[in-house]
Amino acid sequence: MASPGGRDRVLIKSCVIGWPISHSRSPLIHGYWLKQLGIDGSYTRQPVEPSALAGFIRGLSDAGYAGCNVTLPHKEDAFRLILPADASTERLGAVNTIYLRDGRVFGTNTDGEGFINSLMDSQPGLSLKNSRAVVLGAGGASIAIVNVLLEQGVSEVAIANRTRAKAQLLRDQFGSRVMPVDWDTAADHLSECSLLVNTTSLGMKGQADLVIDLSRLPIDAVVTDIVYTPLRTKLLMDAAQRGHGVVEGLGMLLHQAVRGFSLWFGEIPRVNPDLYDLVARDIDPAYAR
Numbered sequence: 001m002a003s004p005g006g007r008d009r010v011l012i013k014s015c016v017i018g019w020p021i022s023h024s025r026s027p028l029i030h031g032y033w034l035k036q037l038g039i040d041g042s043y044t045r046q047p048v049e050p051s052a053l054a055g056f057i058r059g060l061s062d063a064g065y066a067g068c069n070v071t072l073p074h075k076e077d078a079f080r081l082i083l084p085a086d087a088s089t090e091r092l093g094a095v096n097t098i099y100l101r102d103g104r105v106f107g108t109n110t111d112g113e114g115f116i117n118s119l120m121d122s123q124p125g126l127s128l129k130n131s132r133a134v135v136l137g138a139g140g141a142s143i144a145i146v147n148v149l150l151e152q153g154v155s156e157v158a159i160a161n162r163t164r165a166k167a168q169l170l171r172d173q174f175g176s177r178v179m180p181v182d183w184d185t186a187a188d189h190l191s192e193c194s195l196l197v198n199t200t201s202l203g204m205k206g207q208a209d210l211v212i213d214l215s216r217l218p219i220d221a222v223v224t225d226i227v228y229t230p231l232r233t234k235l236l237m238d239a240a241q242r243g244h245g246v247v248e249g250l251g252m253l254l255h256q257a258v259r260g261f262s263l264w265f266g267e268i269p270r271v272n273p274d275l276y277d278l279v280a281r282d283i284d285p286a287y288a289r
C-alpha cells in the first residue's frame with residue numbers, strides 16, 4: 001500500500017483467535033499500545049471455529065499476519081500445530097501466543113509470566129523463594145501458574161480442586177513440590193502460606209462466589225484472583241478487609257499480552273495505570289481508581 005509520502009507502508013497485522021471471540025479485550029489492549037507507540041499495525045478479533053483452526057494457523061503468513069493470540073477453546077489444539085518456542089511451553093502443552101520466524105510458526109505461553117509480573121508489579125516486596133502457596137483450581141490457567149510458581153522457587157504448592165484427580169495430574173507432572181489436597185479442606189492448608197491464588201472460575205460474573213475461610217491465613221500473605229470480571233471478586237474483598245495485600249486478575253491479562261506485542265510489533269510495551277483504567281472501565285463502566 002502506498003503512503004501519502006509515497007513510501008511503501010508496511011502494516012503489521014496480528015489478531016486473537018477463538019470461538020466465540022466477541023468477548024475478547026485483547027484488541028483494546030494492543031490497540032492502546034499501537035497508538036501509544038505510533039506503530040503502523042492492526043490487531044483484530046478473528047472468530048475461528050475448531051474445524052478451521054489448522055487451516056487458519058497454516059495460512060497466517062499468506063494472510064499477512066505476524067502472528068496471533070489464541071484463546072478458548074484452541075490453546076491445546078494450537079499447541080499441536082506449532083513449534084514450541086521454549087521448554088515451559090513444551091511442559092504446558094498449550095499456547096496463547098503464536099508468531100512467525102523465518103517461515104516457521106512458533107508458539108509460546110505467556111500466562112505464567114503474565115501472572116508473576118502482575119503479582120510482582122503489585123507486591124514488589126513479596127518473596128516466593130522457599131515459601132508455600134495454595135492454588136485453588138487445576139484447569140488450564142492453573143497449570144501455567146503452578147509452573148511459574150515452581151520456577152520462582154516456591155517450596156510447596158498445595159492444589160485444591162473440585163475434581164481431585166486433576167490436581168493429582170499436576171503432581172504427576174511437576175513432582176513432589178506439588179501437593180494435591182481435597183477441595184473442602186483447602187482452608188486447613190492456609191497456615192504458613194505466603195500466597196493464595198484462585199484459578200477457578202468461581203467468583204466470575206454469573207457464577208457462585210468462592211467461599212473459603214481465611215482465618216488461618218497469615219496476615220502478611222498475599223491473595224490473588226485471576227478472575228477479572230468483576231474486577232474485585234468477593235474473595236479479594238474479604239481478603240482486603242482482613243488486611244491482606246490483594247492482586248486483581250486484570251493485571252495478569254495485561255501483562256500476558258506484553259510478549260506477544262513485542263514479538264509481532266518489535267517494541268516492548270508497558271503496562272501502565274492508563275491502560276489498566278481503560279480496560280477496567282470497559283469491564284465496569286462505574287470503575288474509578
Ligand SMILES: NC(=O)c1ccc[n+]([C@@H]2O[C@H](COP(=O)([O-])OP(=O)(O)OC[C@H]3O[C@@H](n4cnc5c(N)ncnc54)[C@H](OP(=O)(O)O)[C@@H]3O)[C@@H](O)[C@H]2O)c1
Nearest residue numbers: 137138139140141142162163199200201204226249252253
Ligand atoms: N486474568 C487472566 O489473564 C486469566 C487468564 C486465564 C484464565 N482466567 C480466568 O480464570 C478462570 C479459569 O480459567 P481456565 O482457563 O483455567 O478454566 P478451566 O480450564 O475451565 O478450569 C476451570 C477451573 O475452575 C474449577 N471450577 C469450575 N466451576 C467450579 C465450581 N462450581 N466449584 C469448584 N470449582 C470449579 C474447575 O474445577 P474442576 O476441574 O473440578 O472442573 C477448574 O479447576 C476463568 O474465570 C478465566 O476467565 C483469567
